[in-house]
Amino acid sequence: MGMRDELDAEIGRRLREARIVRGMSQTELGDALGITFQQIQKYEKGLNRIGSGRLFKISRILQLPVTYFYDGLEEAAKPQGQPLEADEALATKTIRIARMLNELPDGEIKESVFKLIRSFARAG
Structure with a gap:
């Protein structure tokens, strides 16, 4: 397992919160994106970086502005x-x-x- 990037970790944390608030499982989100729930898990843990196109699709599925994932990242990424x-x-x-x-x-x-x-x- 490689080093976790702080920005990827924060975006993953925001993804997890938004998914849970929407009452959606990792499997349901994965199915909507055509990927496995394991991949969603890796995104949420910040182990894998979410590509911009996929993040855009996620924002549409979760009915959020894509900026939800980026707003205030400068502060959030600081240790x-x-x-x-x-x-x-x-x-x-x-x-x-x-x-x-x-x-x-x-x-x-x-x-x-x-x-x-x-x-x-x-x-x-």
Whole structure:
């Protein structure tokens, strides 16, 4: 196993979160792309780099702008010095929150929750 590239790892992490929030399995995403779930696993772990064309197709399948995978990468790619366990615990909470937000009906309440989170994020 070669060295994991930090950018590939971050894009893979974002892929995993988006896939889970959409309630899609690795197999389902792989089938939609015509590749194996093992390949999806390698992408999500940052072991294999996702080509730009494939990332574009993934963004369409997951109904996300392709920029979702790139926004703020400069910060995300810097070594944080946090142990992996802390990152994984945060990722798990992030996914749970994203799922809950996704389940809210579109409208005023959902928009208010997003604004509240954004205001806390900016204050911190």
